[in-house]
Amino acid sequence: MVSALITLAAIAWFSQMVLGAWQIYRFNRAFDALCLKGRVGVGRSGGRFRPRVVVAIALDEQERVIDSFLMKGLTIFAKPRALPNIQGLSKQQLQSDVIFPNDQNCQNALLLALKLKQR
Template structure:
């Protein structure tokens, strides 16, 4: 009985490592593509037992959003996605509480991502 429990725990741990590595690989590919498009700001919110949110925003030379990336979730099954609603907007037009009116974690992550140095 103890051997079976240990075996199940080891298999679950190995699956967690494999799926976590795959998730990181998917995020890195999406993030590298985003970095090719302009200056990128990244924000992260969430805690140990809350769903984490990572938002990255790429800006062109006119401080206009040219691409975005959002990844949110509590498990290794979270995948990077786009935020099409803010593409083409200027940095000054972005208001996290308007874009994500009912999601304080996304508001916080977007606020952190928008703290870019103008230059």
């Protein structure tokens, strides 16, 4: 009985590692695609028992959004999703409370992503 529990725990741990690596791989591919388009800002918010949110935004030389994505979820199955509603907006037009009116975590992540460093 004890060996069965140990085996089950080992399988769960290994599965978590593999699926976590798969999620990181998907994030890195989406992030690399953004980096090729322009200056990128990334913001993250969330806690241990709340859905974590990652927002990444690519801006061009005129400070307009070229592309962006959002990752949100509690599990390793969260994947990058495009944010088409902010494409083409200038940095000054990006108001987190308007874009995400009911989600404080997304608002915080967007605000952090907008704190881009100058080149």
